[in-house]
Amino acid sequence: MRLILFGTMILVSFSFMACGGSGGNSAPPPPPSTNNQWTWVGGANSVDQAGTYGTLGTPSASNVPGARLGAISWKDRSGNFWLFGGTSQGDLQNDLWKYSAGEWTWMSGSNAGNQAGSYGTLGAPDPNNVPGARTQGVSWIDGSGNLWLFGGYGYDSTGSYGLLNDFWEYSAGQWTWMGGSNLWGQAGTYGTQGTPAPDNVPGARGNAVTWTDAAGSLWLMGGSGNGATSEGYLNDLWKYSAGEWTWIGGATGGDPPATYGSRGVPAPGNIPGGRYGAVGWLDASGNVWLFGGYGWDATNTSGFLNDLWRYSGGEWAWMSGSELVNQPGSYGTEGVASASNVPGARDYGAVWTDASGNLWLFGGEYLDGATDHLFNDLWKYSAGEWTWVNGASTFDQRGRYGTQGESSSTNVPGARELSGRWIDASGNLWLFGGGGYDSNGNPGRLNDLWRYKP
Numbered sequence: 001m002r003l004i005l006f007g008t009m010i011l012v013s014f015s016f017m018a019c020g021g022s023g024g025n026s027a028p029p030p031p032p033s034t035n036n037q038w039t040w041v042g043g044a045n046s047v048d049q050a051g052t053y054g055t056l057g058t059p060s061a062s063n064v065p066g067a068r069l070g071a072i073s074w075k076d077r078s079g080n081f082w083l084f085g086g087t088s089q090g091d092l093q094n095d096l097w098k099y100s101a102g103e104w105t106w107m108s109g110s111n112a113g114n115q116a117g118s119y120g121t122l123g124a125p126d127p128n129n130v131p132g133a134r135t136q137g138v139s140w141i142d143g144s145g146n147l148w149l150f151g152g153y154g155y156d157s158t159g160s161y162g163l164l165n166d167f168w169e170y171s172a173g174q175w176t177w178m179g180g181s182n183l184w185g186q187a188g189t190y191g192t193q194g195t196p197a198p199d200n201v202p203g204a205r206g207n208a209v210t211w212t213d214a215a216g217s218l219w220l221m222g223g224s225g226n227g228a229t230s231e232g233y234l235n236d237l238w239k240y241s242a243g244e245w246t247w248i249g250g251a252t253g254g255d256p257p258a259t260y261g262s263r264g265v266p267a268p269g270n271i272p273g274g275r276y277g278a279v280g281w282l283d284a285s286g287n288v289w290l291f292g293g294y295g296w297d298a299t300n301t302s303g304f305l306n307d308l309w310r311y312s313g314g315e316w317a318w319m320s321g322s323e324l325v326n327q328p329g330s331y332g333t334e335g336v337a338s339a340s341n342v343p344g345a346r347d348y349g350a351v352w353t354d355a356s357g358n359l360w361l362f363g364g365e366y367l368d369g370a371t372d373h374l375f376n377d378l379w380k381y382s383a384g385e386w387t388w389v390n391g392a393s394t395f396d397q398r399g400r401y402g403t404q405g406e407s408s409s410t411n412v413p414g415a416r417e418l419s420g421r422w423i424d425a426s427g428n429l430w431l432f433g434g435g436g437y438d439s440n441g442n443p444g445r446l447n448d449l450w451r452y453k454p
Helices: 001-021
Strands: 038-040 072-073 080-086 090-102 101-107 138-141 145-157 161-171 176-178 209-212 220-226 232-240 244-249 279-282 290-298 302-312 315-320 348-355 359-368 372-384 385-390 420-423 429-437 443-453
Touching: 001 161, 038 348, 072 138, 072 145, 072 385, 072 420, 080 161, 080 420, 080 429, 090 348, 138 176, 138 209, 138 220, 161 220, 209 279, 209 290, 209 372, 209 420, 220 290, 279 348, 290 359, 302 359, 372 429
Parallel strands: none
Antiparallel strands: 038 443, 072 080, 080 090, 090 101, 138 145, 145 161, 161 176, 209 220, 220 232, 232 244, 279 290, 290 302, 302 315, 348 359, 359 372, 372 385, 420 429, 429 443
16 A cells, blocks of 8 residues: 555656646656654664763753663654663663654663662652663553553662563653652462452563553553562553553563463463563554564463464464464565565564554564574555565675655665664654664664655
8 A cells, every 4th residue: 555655656756747848848857765664863873872961851963872672662742752771881871762743852761870769759750850861661651641651671679680670651851759668579460360459560570562442441461570479471451540550451471471372362261371572552443463573372382472462352363473483484576565574573672653553663682592683674564465675585684874854765774673763753764773783783772863755
């Protein structure tokens, strides 16, 4: 569909040019289309750059977060982009940044690494509160545009490092510790399945999947961490609403296998296997979709996944991809949707959902034996089919930056994982940093900022 629409735009422009030319007074040709092109907006085109913090609370064109991976990113109701924490310069960070009107502002947290959390009093906002430095936590945006943050790998209230299950809200410029523990390594308290309770709480974990439903409830699934009975790759499904957690489904311990059932057929016994580093999104009809990650397949073998699942009406359906780990992608023809297309198995990709509820997926990681590989392919999932939109079908590509601020059909971010990402009011996709390859093909942490115009 996208290719047809793009083609229609070109035909319309051509007809206008042909009709406009008479008597030597033809209109000038329109500027080249920037659709389906990347623009390098800011940051460095080389790895492992330090941040420029400036003055706390003061925006500046020279400010920029340091190169990092595993940061938490979100967009507020005013369209500003926010970035928290991640791994930078070999340390974990708890710095909070806002990107607005083309400038970065350091908003809170420290400009030094590995900071302990300052929790304050449970449920009470305070300007001195701030989560400890961390990476690979998860977040939501509620109906009021406030940020909610959960867990990750990081530092607790004592400055000790480990997996966290602390639950935070950021609203009106202040952090509030809302639940979970201020100490690392906590097991989950599941209670009775389907029944909310004030004592229920997911166990400590990183790299889970989250979404917010139409009613404003927060949902959490899986990750790598602690169940109630054991550690491992998780597939537990949780809902947070009206101040309480509800265990909805999945196992209470680590490393549960998958039950795929029949492709495309929902069933109460179907369940994705325990996994971390998957991507998830909510479509326009309120259905939840889950893709890939690292975890357990139908044969109870662990590895990289490319299975696609839909959760609707309380049941899971396996929709596409393989029920076996470590499968290659089927790219088809660039720009052309096909029922046989599917991205290769991966974790740690960047994901966006557009206004129509379509998924956009960029990059991620795949381990081939002892060799770590990264993708820079861009995919769209719409109307039940995948389209390979942009980027390479091979691993470990260097970035092609072009001229900063100018879009080009040859521009493309280097292969990477664990990036920050946003989508703006115009439907443009924004990508920040991660771990990957710079303009010279050097691997490391990145702080480049990119925009893609679909």
